[in-house]
Amino acid sequence: MASLYADAASRPGRTVIPSEQGMRGASTDMGNVSHLVPSIHPFIGYNTNNATAHHPEFTRYGTGDGADRAVLDGGLAMAWTALALATDASHRTSLLGRLAGRQTGTTVN
Numbered sequence: 603m604a605s606l607y608a609d610a611a612s613r614p615g616r617t618v619i620p621s622e623q624g625m626r627g628a629s630t631d632m633g634n635v636s637h638l639v640p641s642i643h644p645f646i647g648y649n650t651n652n653a654t655a656h657h658p659e660f661t662r663y664g665t666g667d668g669a670d671r672a673v674l675d676g677g678l679a680m681a682w683t684a685l686a687l688a689t690d691a692s693h694r695t696s697l698l699g700r701l702a703g704r705q706t707g708t709t710v711n
Contacts, residue, residue, distance in 0.1 A: 603640060603642045603697070607642055607680070607683045610678070610680075610682035610683050611646065611676070614675045616675055637704070646675060647672065648663070648666075648668035648669045650664075
């Protein structure tokens, strides 16, 4: 799923940074979700002029055209990812196999 998303996110011109080089230190409940269903949790960026998240200066950048473009590009990339999973038999078989393995407690590669 992550590689499909990376391909889709690059279509509108986004530079995809591999997860091992990307953002560190975020906290979500996504780990809990990923134990039940195959999941990805991509991040998509926009220019914040190095403002720190959760501070007023960061908020100012979140209301601009760049932030709006990031939301649209991210949504489009997620939609293209879902379409690839739904329409490509090999991707769909792999995804459903992984889901079945999680439900039965077996590992499926």
